[in-house]
Amino acid sequence: MIPLSWFLILSAALFSIGLFGVLSRKNAVAILLSVELMLNAVNINLVAFWRYGNIAYMAGQVFSIIVFAVAAAEVAVGLALVISVYRRFNTVVADEIDLMKW
């Protein structure tokens, strides 16, 4: 029997690592990779709360399936944006893409 706390600590750690990656990496593709880590941490949490609550309510699993769909959409649009930016500015460094920076 695994207590719920193990899953919560694991997903908190994974989310924090993802946040660190999002804030520290320069490359836009690497930032998207770290966002995926954060989404996975959220999914672990959702499924863990489903498992440790009332099993008949499938809200946790359904929500994590929606998160899968949103992650797929986010990656498709995000990578398309990165490729488009790369084609126009010839860079993927997030610092150098400052056209809209005031």
Added chain:
Amino acid sequence: MSALQIIFLIAAAVILVSAVMVTLTRNLVHAALWLVAALFGVAVIFAVLEAGFLAVVQVVVYIGAIAIMFIFAVMLTRREMLDKGPQMNKRAWLAGILGVLLFASMVYMLSTWVGFNKLPTLMGETDTLALLGNSLLLQSAYLLPFEVASVLLLAALVGAVYVASNRK
């Protein structure tokens, strides 16, 4: 310590090590492959949580589609970034402190909650896959979010093709 706990600890170690490598590796193709390792670990965690369908979806959708798309994007964009200059911001230390602080405060907040050391609900003979299918297709349950997700995927597909297409 039961076998399930040992499996959980191994999977958690794999996830955390690969996640750290995703954020620290210089070579982005390697970072994408470390992400695949982390996603496999999360699939194992889903299996430990007895959500078999999600474990399979994790492998098929995340590793089969999303990770491969990342590797494609890295190969299309990497030329001048590789092995040149630092891969991190000047303020990466601040991000590190923020991450550690977030982790510490989340664990502290959770440890004050009464259900923190809850044990799993007994499954019995419940067919959770049938329950999941029913709740996705029942109008009184989650039919609308399910359909909205499919429309979202279609919109993302059209948007991605439009944004990435090379028009003169």
